[in-house]
Amino acid sequence: MSDPRTVSLGLDTFGDVTHDAEGRPLADAATIRNVVDQAVLADEVGLAFFGVGEHHRPEFAISSPEIVLAAAAARTRDIHLGTAVTVLSSDDPVRVYERFATLDAVSNGRAEVILGRGSFIESFPLFGYDLKDYELLFEEKLDLFTRLLEEKPVTWRGRTRAPLESADVFPKTENGLKAWIGVGGTPESVVRAAQHGLGLMLAIIGGPADRFRPLVDLYHRSLASFQRATPPVGVHSPGHIAETDQQAWEEAYPGFESMGNTIGRERGWPPYSRMRFQHDVGPEGAVYAGSPETVARKIADTVRTLGAQRFDLKFSTGTLSHDKLMRSIELYGTKVKPRVEELLAE
Structure with a gap:
């Protein structure tokens, strides 16, 4: 069992384009400014991490997380700031490292990066990458990125970008850069995280948590076989908090329905329903919505x-308004966090 003194609670957002009180979508610019305010509140209520996802589609306003996080860094003091996730496959590892090392400097050592292949594919054609290279792109770029984390001159050759010969990359961090791999549930991804000695962030967006226990066990066995230290295991799951269960469910459902149907139409899923939502918020589901208790x-x-x-709560889903998101953050920090610590200490 985890030691409650080492369990930290964080927040994730994809910068979902929210609606105002009249049900009209906000401008992307307003949504981004609201996300910075949300990070500030998260810091004020004592949360450990604020993560911003990278997307390149109309439902999400944030395509350059590091810039948003740098703005948040200037207005916060303690909270760690990172991504959820950075799509490394369609980016350049050197530039990713440089941007996060810079964020680490302006935040006084609070930067983290969660790397992933991305569950959406818009960035691949946008930046000129072929989806047939989906696996190769991530494998090679992750290999290069983990070498850059050592902050020494790098010599590297691969098929997906130009080679490097004793290349030194700047700026250097003061205490290193913390990195994770975001995993959706494949054993291969878990072993990859262990092989590179990176933290494992499990994106649990469907089903009960115990379904992922074999992957955690595989991760620890793999770390041992690669003779790696033991980085942390984290969980990313969606949710929403209000004063009562019923209030939280009524507030959250329209956003979950909107997002579920938008993505579902692209992927051939059935329409999202109240029955599906009530299952998801129950013990066997992956949505953490309800009262603080x-x-x-x-x-x-x-x-x-x-x-x-x-544990990182993905607190924004669909069109849920900024004021309700702020209240959810407040309750998460002031009510949920201390209660989780009490429960784990029992």
Whole structure:
């Protein structure tokens, strides 16, 4: 079981384009400014991490997370700032490292990067990459990025970008850059994270948490076989918090329905329904929505089940308004966090 003194609670957002009180979508610019305000509140209520996802589609306003995080860094003091996730496959590892090393400097050592292949594919044609190279792009770029983390001159050759010969990259960080791999549930991705000695961030967006316990066990076995240290295990799951279960569910459902149907039309899923939502917020689902007590108990159960060291709540889904997101953050920090710590200490 995880030591409650080492379990930290964070937040993730994709910068979902929210609606105003009249139900009209906000401008992307307003959504981005709101995300910075959300990070500031997260810091004020004592949360450990604020993550911003990278997307290149109309439902999400943030395509350059590091710039948003740098703005948040200037207005926060303690909270760690990172991505959820950075799509490394369609970016350049050298530039990713340089941007996050710069963020680490302006935030006084609070930068983290969560690397992933991306569950959306818009960035690949946008930046000129062929989807048939999906696996190769991530494998090679991750190999190069982990070498850059050592902050020494790098010699590297591959098929997906120009070679490097004793290349030194700047700026250097003061204490190193913390990096994770975001994993959707494939054993190959888990072994890859262990091979490179990076933290494992499990994106659990469907089903019960105990379904992922074999992957955590595989991760620890793989770390041992590669003779690696033991980086942390984290969980990323969606949710929403309000004063009561019913209020949280009523507030959250329209956003989940909107996003579920938008993505579902692209991927051939059935229409999202109230029945599906009520299952997802229940014990066997991956949505952490409800009162502070309900959400705290579900998080504590997940942390115990997986031996996780961090839980990141993806607090924005669909069109849920900024004021409700702010209230959810406030309750998460002031009510859920201390209650999770109490439950884990019992």
